[in-house]
Structure formats: C-alpha cells, structure tokens
Amino acid sequence: MSVLIVGSTALDSIKTPQAENPRLLGGSASHAAVAASFFAPVKLIGVVGGDFPARYVQLYKKHRIDLSGLQMEKGNTFHWSGEYEVNMNNRRTLLTELGVFEKFTPHLPEPHKQSAFVLLANIAPALQHHVLDQMTRPKFVVADTMDLWLNIALGDLLRLLPRIDGFVLNDSEAHQLTKQDNVFAAMKAIHRLGPKYVIIKKGSHGSILSSPKGFFICPAYPLRKVVDPTGAGDSFVGGLMGYLSTARGAIDANIRRAMIHGSVVASFCCEGFGLNRTTRVKRAEIASRVRELEQLTKF
Amino acid sequence: MSVLIVGSTALDSIKTPQAENPRLLGGSASHAAVAASFFAPVKLIGVVGGDFPARYVQLYKKHRIDLSGLQMEKGNTFHWSGEYEVNMNNRRTLLTELGVFEKFTPHLPEPHKQSAFVLLANIAPALQHHVLDQMTRPKFVVADTMDLWLNIALGDLLRLLPRIDGFVLNDSEAHQLTKQDNVFAAMKAIHRLGPKYVIIKKGSHGSILSSPKGFFICPAYPLRKVVDPTGAGDSFVGGLMGYLSTARGAIDANIRRAMIHGSVVASFCCEGFGLNRTTRVKRAEIASRVRELEQLTKF
Numbered sequence: 001m002s003v004l005i006v007g008s009t010a011l012d013s014i015k016t017p018q019a020e021n022p023r024l025l026g027g028s029a030s031h032a033a034v035a036a037s038f039f040a041p042v043k044l045i046g047v048v049g050g051d052f053p054a055r056y057v058q059l060y061k062k063h064r065i066d067l068s069g070l071q072m073e074k075g076n077t078f079h080w081s082g083e084y085e086v087n088m089n090n091r092r093t094l095l096t097e098l099g100v101f102e103k104f105t106p107h108l109p110e111p112h113k114q115s116a117f118v119l120l121a122n123i124a125p126a127l128q129h130h131v132l133d134q135m136t137r138p139k140f141v142v143a144d145t146m147d148l149w150l151n152i153a154l155g156d157l158l159r160l161l162p163r164i165d166g167f168v169l170n171d172s173e174a175h176q177l178t179k180q181d182n183v184f185a186a187m188k189a190i191h192r193l194g195p196k197y198v199i200i201k202k203g204s205h206g207s208i209l210s211s212p213k214g215f216f217i218c219p220a221y222p223l224r225k226v227v228d229p230t231g232a233g234d235s236f237v238g239g240l241m242g243y244l245s246t247a248r249g250a251i252d253a254n255i256r257r258a259m260i261h262g263s264v265v266a267s268f269c270c271e272g273f274g275l276n277r278t279t280r281v282k283r284a285e286i287a288s289r290v291r292e293l294e295q296l297t298k299f
Numbered sequence: 300m301s302v303l304i305v306g307s308t309a310l311d312s313i314k315t316p317q318a319e320n321p322r323l324l325g326g327s328a329s330h331a332a333v334a335a336s337f338f339a340p341v342k343l344i345g346v347v348g349g350d351f352p353a354r355y356v357q358l359y360k361k362h363r364i365d366l367s368g369l370q371m372e373k374g375n376t377f378h379w380s381g382e383y384e385v386n387m388n389n390r391r392t393l394l395t396e397l398g399v400f401e402k403f404t405p406h407l408p409e410p411h412k413q414s415a416f417v418l419l420a421n422i423a424p425a426l427q428h429h430v431l432d433q434m435t436r437p438k439f440v441v442a443d444t445m446d447l448w449l450n451i452a453l454g455d456l457l458r459l460l461p462r463i464d465g466f467v468l469n470d471s472e473a474h475q476l477t478k479q480d481n482v483f484a485a486m487k488a489i490h491r492l493g494p495k496y497v498i499i500k501k502g503s504h505g506s507i508l509s510s511p512k513g514f515f516i517c518p519a520y521p522l523r524k525v526v527d528p529t530g531a532g533d534s535f536v537g538g539l540m541g542y543l544s545t546a547r548g549a550i551d552a553n554i555r556r557a558m559i560h561g562s563v564v565a566s567f568c569c570e571g572f573g574l575n576r577t578t579r580v581k582r583a584e585i586a587s588r589v590r591e592l593e594q595l596t597k598f
Binding site: 087182185206217257297299 | 328385386387476481482483484487501503504505507513514515516517518521522523524525555556558559593594595596597598
C-alpha cells in the first residue's frame with residue numbers, strides 16, 4: 001500500500017562549523033517522503049513557490065513520489081536557515097521565511113482520500129486536522145510535531161491526539177507536554193491523551209515505542225561522524241511509515257522492524273547535508289545496516 | 300571464580316526532593332560488591348572507621364562477601380553527602396569527609412593476590428595501581444573512574460589504562476578524556492590509550508560496549524520511577540564482573556550478557572535509597588528482568 005505524507009516542503013540553508021549550504025531541499029515532508037520511498041509508493045502533500053528549483057522536482061520524481069498533491073503557488077518557497085554548534089546537538093534558527101507556506105491549505109486529490117497509511121509530518125496541527133478531515137477511512141495515522149506547536153497551538157494538538165493512532169515526538173517535547181521527567185511515565189500520560197502507539201525519539205540514544213504489546217527499545221545506528229542531523233527525525237518516521245505500509249500482517253507484528261528501518265534511513269540522513277546522502281542510498285545499504293543493528297543488540 | 304573488588308566503602312547521606320536519608324551504606328565498592336554477589340563469590344578491599352555500623356558488616360556478610368581485605372581503622376568512615384534535583388539527573392555534593400579513607404592503602408591478603416577477575420571500582424587511580432601491583436596474574440581487570448580523577452589525577456589514570464583490560468566511564472567523562480563529542484569516536488580514542496574493552500555508561504539511555512568483536516548497544520531497564528540513582532553505575536559494573544567471573548567460555552562470548560545482568564542490577568539499585576532495594580533482590584527477579592530486556596529489544 002502507498003503512504004500519504006503531508007508536511008513542510010522547504011528550502012533549508014544550513015550552517016555548520018565546517019560548511020555553509022544554501023537552499024538545500026528540506027522540510028519535514030521532503031525528508032519523510034524520500035525516506036518512505038525506499039519501501040512504498042509515496043503521495044506527497046505540500047506547497048512550493050515559483051523559486052522552487054526544477055532539480056528538486058526531479059529528485060522527488062527519482063524517488064517515484066506522487067506529486068499530484070504538491071501545490072505550486074505564486075511567491076517564494078518556505079525558507080528556513082539554521083546554524084549548528086560544534087557538537088551538532090544544539091542548533092539555532094537564523095531565519096524563517098514562510099513564503100507560500102503562510103497561506104497553505106492542503107487539498108487532497110480525490111484518489112489520495114482513500115489512502116490507508118497517513119503520515120502527518122511536522123506542520124501546524126490545524127493543517128494536520130485539515131488533512132484528516134478529508135480522509136475517508138485511513139487504517140493507520142501517525143503524527144509528528146515540534147516544540148513550536150506545543151507553545152503556540154497546544155489546543156489544536158490536544159484535539160488531534162484522539163484522532164491518530166501513533167504519535168511521534170522527542171524526549172524534551174514529551175516532557176514539555178506531560179510535565180513528566182521520566183520518559184516511561186511521559187509515554188503513559190500521552191496514551192491517556194489518545195494515541196495507542198507513542199514513540200519518543202532520543203536522537204543518538206535511539207527511540208522508544210510504547211504500544212499495546214509493551215515497550216520496544218530501538219537503537220540508533222552508531223555513526224562516528226554526523227554531518228548534518230537536519231531531517232533525521234522526519235526520515236525516521238518516514239522510513240517507519242513506508243515500511244509499515246507495505247509489511248504484511250498486523251501493525252503490532254511489524255512496528256518494531258519498521259522503527260529499525262526508520263532508524264537506519266535516519267542514520268544515512270545524518271551523513272550528508274540535507275537529502276544529499278539519503279537520496280543516494282541503495283536498498284542493499286539499508287538491509288546491511290539493519291543486519292548490523294541486529295548484531296549490535298543481540299545478547 | 301571469585302571477583303576481587305576494591306573501591307570506596309562509605310556512609311552516604313542522600314537528599315532527594317522526597318526524602319532525606321542519613322548515613323546509608325554506600326561507596327563504589329559496597330555497591331559493586333553487593334551487585335557482584337548475586338553471581339559470584341566476592342572479595343572486598345576497602346577501609347572503614349570505628350563508626351561503621353555493625354549492621355552494615357552484617358549486610359556484607361548476608362551477601363557472603365569476603366571481608367578479610369576490609370581494613371578497620373581508628374577514625375571515621377568516609378562520609379559523603381549529596382542532594383538530587385527533582386528530575387534525578389543532576390546532583391550536587393553537599394559534603395565530603397574523607398575520614399580513614401584519606402590514608403587508605405589497600406593491602407591484599409595473600410590469597411586475594413591470585414584472583415583472576417579484578418574490579419578496580421571508582422577510587423583514586425593511584426590506589427587502583429597499588430592493587431594491581433600486588434596481583435600475581437589477573438585474567439581480566441576492569442576499572443571504573445569519575446570526573447574528579449580526570450581533573451586531579453589524569454597522569455595516574457593515563458598510566459593505568461594500558462594495565463587494564465576493560466575501562467568503564469560515563470559519556471561526559473569520555474568526552475572530557477578524549478575531547479570527542481561523538482561517543483563512538485571517543486571509544487576509538489580510548490582504545491588507543493590501552494583498554495581492549497571500553498564501556499560507556501549513559502544512565503537511563505543504557506550503555507555501549509566497544510570490543511574486539513565490535514559494538515554492543517545495551518539497554519537500560521525501563522523504570523517508571525527512580526528513587527535514588529546513587530551507586531547505579533557501580534552496581535552495573537559490579538553485576539557485570541560478577542556475571543563474567545562465573546560464566547564459562549571466552550570474555551567475548553559472555554560480556555554482552557554480563558552487561559545486561561549489570562544493567563538489571565543497576566535498575567534495582569535505582570529503586571531504593573542506597574542499597575535498600577538491591578540487598579533485597581532475589582535471583583528470580585534478576586532473571587525475570589533479563590527476560591524482559593530480551594523482549595524489549597527483539598525485532
């Protein structure tokens with residue numbers, strides 16, 4: 001089955017202590033869509049402006065991403081600029097130009113409304129609602145978020161949680177949302193807000209799933225060098241949903257391996273600026289890192 | 300085989316937002332010895348003063364710990380006092396009274412010198428050297444440390460590293476020692492300083508082994524509530540060495556399961572003040588949590 005992905009489609013200008021990279025293809029939906037494309041056909045919902053480079057449309061197409069839901073509007077593409085510190089753990093936003101994103105209203109083409117697997121990648125919860133409102137009867141809906149929405153759109157987010165099956169957020173966001181320091185206590189509190197599946201991302205420390213079948217501790221792939229972590233979380237959840245949408249059997253039977261595959265795609269994402277490394281990944285490389293993770297966690 | 304453990308034997312006064320607990324049995328050697336005792340006979344090397352409560356001697360004995368190397372000196376037992384913040388991640392030292400520890404020189408009883416497995420739990424590297432100097436031909440030596448020794452005894456520590464097989468430290472200490480932000484790069488750098496086995500502790504994020512057989516990502520047992528994390532790292536390495544000293548076969552074949560067992564004992568340590576919970580642990584409870592960790596990491 002295919003996976004429908006809505007989120008931001010952006011141009012990212014990323015500064016690290018080593019290099020400056022202007023106007024890379026970025027945004028939560030771009031990272032998630034490319035990651036998912038290794039496992040499943042992807043339908044992308046987003047918006048870009050007149051300045052959106054043709055080579056990025058080609059990149060989407062190279063990954064066989066269905067662009068019939070990608071709106072092209074007059075104006076500039078959403079542009080984000082950020083700078084990482086030496087240790088790659090802290091980043092600060094230098095500039096946010098919303099451009100065409102400011103008035104973005106996702107419109108789903110008719111066939112998209114039947115999609116079984118829906119990833120509401122990180123965008124305003126109101127837009128995530130708007131996509132869900134148009135869906136007929138999705139089988140499995142996962143939403144991602146960020147601290148910004150906890151700060152300025154908490155009501156919308158809290159109303160979204162009962163409408164989704166899985167919720168993905170990082171540990172500091174989980175703390176902010178639940179006021180629980182302990183990650184397992186936080187996950188329990190988030191279940192009470194709606195989602196049956198809660199996944200907490202911990203960057204290089206991996207991620208944790210809390211599900212009806214209990215916890216799963218998912219490792220991060222050991223990277224000796226991180227070039228640019230932008231989009232790693234989006235790649236993780238994109239890979240996860242791509243894998244899940246084509247795996248046979250119940251969600252519970254597949255979600256652990258789906259997380260492992262997401263974790264592996266996220267590791268490739270960190271090895272290059274923007275999507276530079278991810279877009280060159282071969283299926284055999286993914287399979288190889290999955291086997292490595294099996295070895296790394298066996299006891 | 301038995302395991303020889305040298306380290307601090309102390310009275311810990313621990314304050315948390317919930318409670319105040321004066322003069323608990325503590326110290327790196329106490330935690331490590333009790334943890335190791337679940338798997339192997341333990342020989343303890345340490346020093347206590349005249350104020351050391353008889354009930355703590357009984358506690359050691361309950362765990363069948365060989366106390367022939369525990370020196371009883373005139374003066375007061377090493378007393379440490381610390382306070383944890385609400386989130387249990389940050390602690391500050393309120394008071395350190397070295398007492399008889401100030402002039403401690405470990406003397407090994409003759410039979411102890413033949414021990415095959417040696418754990419140099421956290422004490423001054425000079426004392427760790429002094430113990431090694433007295434050993435005949437240990438099979439496997441592991442050392443733990445703390446940031447204090449990196450600050451005030453780095454030379455001694457650097458001279459110790461080529462003399463040991465395994466080195467255990469936490470992620471911030473690894474960063475301090477190697478100036479590497481990336482934990483895998485840090486482990487590589489530590490191998491170059493001597494030890495074949497490097498284990499980096501990451502608290503609730505688990506631990507990582509770098510060995511001749513590659514990496515192992517070891518999970519922490521998921522605790523919903525941490526009462527007192529004091530001694531968790533000592534319990535981890537104590538449990539690890541206790542398990543390893545009685546396991547049949549090569550180190551490489553057993554060290555992963557040894558870490559898992561250490562991780563489980565450390566989880567019990569966190570569930571009570573001082574050794575209150577650890578000392579009540581039953582072997583069946585350890586086995587049960589090991590099985591749970593198997594389930595939690597399977598994919």
